[in-house]
């Protein structure tokens with residue numbers, strides 16, 4: 001490390017900026033945000049006496065000789081100086097800065113590569129929750145009140161990294177305030193937190209930033225079979241991964257067992273992520289799990305994910321609505337609690353409507369029969385998207401008449417969904433694999 005990273009208090013102190021260049025404007029703007037009293041001196045007016053009683057100086061005259069002369073004056077007056085784009089003349093260098101409402105990260109490569117520093121800054125930007133500044137202010141407000149708590153370090157860790165911190169980060173400040181007062185009154189109860197997180201349809205790039213952050217911090221991840229292995233790679237190395245998959249035909253855990261497991265881990269003080277394919281609230285039983293965890297008195301949050309219908313539509317170029325072809329869309333499931341669900345197939349038969357059938361691959365002949373009975377023309381386009389958004393995605397496009405044959409071609413695959421409606425015919429261009437319509 002060639003430079004010492006420090007954060008300098010400049011409030012009320014004088015900072016000098018020499019030059020009229022855009023770089024000088026940028027430095028002056030930055031200094032103003034610290035509360036410094038910023039003195040701008042044009043290049044042609046600067047003199048050695050300007051450096052008296054100055055805390056810090058930036059020089060960006062745009063003239064190499066003048067830069068050198070002015071840096072010499074600063075040094076003679078013992079004022080730390082930064083000369084823009086002249087590391088050889090600098091007492092200090094400027095980092096790439098992430099400023100989230102008072103929470104500041106400074107990144108430096110020691111001058112080796114400003115571009116690399118900028119790229120790292122983008123990663124830090126993406127990793128920092130948008131409301132991290134609110135969290136810092138929240139902590140500051142309760143600092144005095146928390147002085148009496150027994151194990152203060154642990155208390156703060158659990159507060160900022162637990163349910164209360166999550167409430168602040170989710171913009172639920174008033175709720176966090178109430179929870180914090182209760183937490184201070186009772187001390188640390190050692191309870192964990194549960195996040196019911198949507199993992200999207202498979203492509204890890206489709207995870208939300210919040211899902212990614214929670215995955216990276218979770219102690220325990222209880223995941224469905226549907227969750228792609230590439231997504232689990234984002235878990236911490238020492239996180240406990242528990243497959244609680246409920247894939248068709250082989251229920252490895254019953255829903256009650258899953259509920260009990262979630263609660264057990266949270267009671268042990270763990271940060272639990274219940275990771276579900278797609279979105280937890282779309283045919284995902286996320287609602288039941290949320291109810292169960294909250295009934296057990298444990299803080300629980302839901303993080304939405306890209307549901308399979310949206311992921312598959314985007315990955316195959318099938319717009320679910322379209323100005324000319326579809327003005328409404330319905331998501332239905334071919335599996336209900338007690339067998340066949342009660343679906344209004346007449347809606348699917350209406351012109352200008354798109355229907356997306358989840359869990360329908362093995363039910364394709366029955367779906368076709370219901371559609372035909374409801375008056376759907378044999379020629380209405382359908383698409384089956386198998387393993388949508390994943391590297392081995394397959395797409396099969398045809399009509400209601402050929403639906404069963406198309407499904408038979410994909411038998412043994414899955415997860416897959418069926419898109420029914422005029423828009424399905426648009427889904428052929430640029431696909432990883434398109435099977436011709438079964439004859």
Ligand SMILES: C[S@@+](CC[C@H](N)C(=O)[O-])C[C@H]1O[C@@H](n2cnc3c(N)ncnc32)[C@H](O)[C@@H]1O
Nearest residue numbers: 201278279282284307308358359388415416417
């Ligand atoms: C139990 S549901 C879960 C749905 C999930 N919660 C969601 O929002 O996507 C499982 C069904 O979702 C559909 N599905 C999930 N991921 C898929 C994918 N990558 N490609 C196609 N269909 C998918 C299939 O119809 C599968 O049978």
